Amino acid sequence: MRTILITGGAGFIGSNLVRQLIRTEQYRVINVDKLTYAGNLFSLRDLESSPNYTFVQGDIGDGMLMLDLLHRYEVDGVMNLAAESHVDRSIGSPGDFVQTNVVGTYELLEATREYWQSLPEDKSASFRFIHISTDEVFGSLGDEGAFTESTPYSPNSPYSASKASSDHLVRAYHETFALPTITTHCSNNYGPYQFPEKLIPLIISKAADGKPLPVYGTGLNVRDWLHVEDHCTALRLIFESGRVGTTYNIGGGTEKSNLDVVHSICDTVDRLTSSGKKSSDQIEFVRDRPGHDFRYAIDSSKLSKELGWHPSVSFAEGIEATVKWYLSNQDWIESTRKHGYEGQRLGIDRNDGDDAAVITSSDMTDAAPNQNEDCTFEGVVFNKLGKYEDSRGWLIELFRNDEVPAGNEPVMAYMSQTLPGVSRGPHEHVDQSDLFGFFGPGDFRLYLWDSRKDSPTFGQRFTRIVGATNPQSVIVPPGVVHAYKNISLHPGIVFNAPNRLYAGHGKQEPVDEIRHEEADGSEYQLIDA
Ligand SMILES: Cc1cn([C@H]2C[C@H](O)[C@@H](COP(=O)(O)OP(=O)(O)O[C@H]3O[C@H](C)C(=O)[C@H](O)[C@H]3O)O2)c(=O)[nH]c1=O
Numbered sequence: 001m002r003t004i005l006i007t008g009g010a011g012f013i014g015s016n017l018v019r020q021l022i023r024t025e026q027y028r029v030i031n032v033d034k035l036t037y038a039g040n041l042f043s044l045r046d047l048e049s050s051p052n053y054t055f056v057q058g059d060i061g062d063g064m065l066m067l068d069l070l071h072r073y074e075v076d077g078v079m080n081l082a083a084e085s086h087v088d089r090s091i092g093s094p095g096d097f098v099q100t101n102v103v104g105t106y107e108l109l110e111a112t113r114e115y116w117q118s119l120p121e122d123k124s125a126s127f128r129f130i131h132i133s134t135d136e137v138f139g140s141l142g143d144e145g146a147f148t149e150s151t152p153y154s155p156n157s158p159y160s161a162s163k164a165s166s167d168h169l170v171r172a173y174h175e176t177f178a179l180p181t182i183t184t185h186c187s188n189n190y191g192p193y194q195f196p197e198k199l200i201p202l203i204i205s206k207a208a209d210g211k212p213l214p215v216y217g218t219g220l221n222v223r224d225w226l227h228v229e230d231h232c233t234a235l236r237l238i239f240e241s242g243r244v245g246t247t248y249n250i251g252g253g254t255e256k257s258n259l260d261v262v263h264s265i266c267d268t269v270d271r272l273t274s275s276g277k278k279s280s281d282q283i284e285f286v287r288d289r290p291g292h293d294f295r296y297a298i299d300s301s302k303l304s305k306e307l308g309w310h311p312s313v314s315f316a317e318g319i320e321a322t323v324k325w326y327l328s329n330q331d332w333i334e335s336t337r338k339h340g341y342e343g344q345r346l347g348i349d350r351n352d353g354d355d356a357a358v359i360t361s362s363d364m365t366d367a368a369p370n371q372n373e374d375c376t377f378e379g380v381v382f383n384k385l386g387k388y389e390d391s392r393g394w395l396i397e398l399f400r401n402d403e404v405p406a407g408n409e410p411v412m413a414y415m416s417q418t419l420p421g422v423s424r425g426p427h428e429h430v431d432q433s434d435l436f437g438f439f440g441p442g443d444f445r446l447y448l449w450d451s452r453k454d455s456p457t458f459g460q461r462f463t464r465i466v467g468a469t470n471p472q473s474v475i476v477p478p479g480v481v482h483a484y485k486n487i488s489l490h491p492g493i494v495f496n497a498p499n500r501l502y503a504g505h506g507k508q509e510p511v512d513e514i515r516h517e518e519a520d521g522s523e524y525q526l527i528d529a
Pocket of ligand 1: 085086087088133134135136186187188189197198199200202214215216217219221222223258289
């Protein structure tokens with residue numbers, strides 16, 4: 001039995017690979033994963049009791065930990081799947097990609113080199129370092145042709161540039177130190193356990209929930225779809241018999257335009273849910289991804305000739321099984337939400353430079369149906385916050401007492417930071433009105449409920465996305481229950497200037513707050529739509 005250290009084994013491809021390797025009963029797997037937003041131990045709960053499976057939480061950038069694990073478990077090979085992998089996120093926060101994909105791979109290579117050089121000859125000869133990369137390092141194709149192993153690198157996104165950099169490091173460690181490395185380049189994977197920010201799981205979830213289906217640009221961009229199970233089989237074969245110092249392309253041989261993929265998903269969702277609706281009516285063409293590669297296609301003939309690998313799952317079977325899996329694994333989808341991602345658009349040009357999660361107007365409609373409607377609750381006043389920018393930075397006027405409606409003039413001010421996915425409230429005040437400022441960093445979903453029995457809008461709810469992408473102030477009068485949740489990927493800031501002192505003069509009086517957070521069966525639930 002060989003022991004493999006899999007990095008990123010709690011991610012999409014990683015967790016499928018861990019499961020496949022354990023199933024063969026020929027491997028012991030040490031899974032080291034940092035558990036970022038995309039790493040999910042829920043994906044591997046069926047393996048928790050397996051004697052051949054060990055999980056360690058850790059970062060590939062922690063070279064000491066990597067070295068310790070390699071020695072402690074007497075590892076026979078490394079398969080490096082730890083990576084930041086979402087192109088849209090790399091537009092908002094390229095630094096995370098450089099850190100994990102470039103610096104992390106370097107630290108892992110260094111630890112592996114030191115360990116490998118300490119091995120006895122027989123063990124060092126059979127040792128392998130497999131680096132899992134992407135076809136995106138080759139850039140974009142026109143209408144014709146396919147990427148081969150000799151296609152020159154031409155990465156277009158911070159994501160693909162960071163993967164290309166890591167590929168070069170891996171190659172250099174082979175050329176310079178003779179570390180037995182192999183690099184693989186795969187096309188777009190799909191299948192179970194894929195984080196629902198990627199096209200296929202995103203569209204399945206939104207189609208099933210009756211939400212708008214965002215298609216970037218014209219929808220004519222082409223991807224070559226590879227079922228994750230086929231990808232993992234190829235990785236296993238390459239680990240066992242691949243030629244050291246070379247690279248292998250792994251593609252599904254299934255080129256499809258994004259629009260075709262979305263239509264296939266819609267048809268499958270409609271058939272499987274027997275809803276009688278036509279999900280494709282929900283398709284919305286939205287602003288294109290910056291630097292959007294037009295077409296990817298992979299020539300896997302080297303892998304087929306040398307190792308006899310061929311994809312075995314057709315797109316028709318694969319998409320049917322994948323849609324079924326997502327429809328019947330709602331608990332897994334829920335488990336991905338704890339880091340605050342709820343299907344919002346990522347990766348549009350940043351408009352104020354402070355947040356990766358940037359939401360377009362179409363997402364706002366999607367996430368909060370009344371985004372563009374006025375709030376009709378008496379006394380609730382929204383105000384768009386203007387940002388004055390110059391070469392030094394920006395300035396926002398949060399309120400002016402010559403503009404604040406009489407009776408709401410602030411007497412104190414404070415700011416709070418709220419972590420991604422975390423909410424504050426719901427609560428209300430008997431006497432106090434709040435004057436909130438949401439201007440970033442962070443985007444918040446603000447919830448208001450009118451609980452004033454004598455109000456014409458009594459019992460109604462209003463939600464709006466406010467913050468970095470939609471800077472707004474809002475006055476919330478007494479009797480209006482309010483809550484907000486940070487729906488972005490970074491800590492967010494909220495300003496508040498109430499018209500009453502917290503706990504009164506000298507903090508000697510009762511706090512004016514009716515809290516509904518803990519109330520059982522409360523009507524004030526933070527439900528998104
Ligand atoms: C999320 C989303 C995507 N798209 C388009 C953008 C692409 O043309 C296509 C697939 O997008 P996705 O982000 O799922 O995947 P790629 O950008 O092709 O990259 C993926 O495949 C390679 C190999 C990797 O290496 C990446 O790690 C992996 O994320 O659908 C939309 O039209 N709407 C959407 O909401």
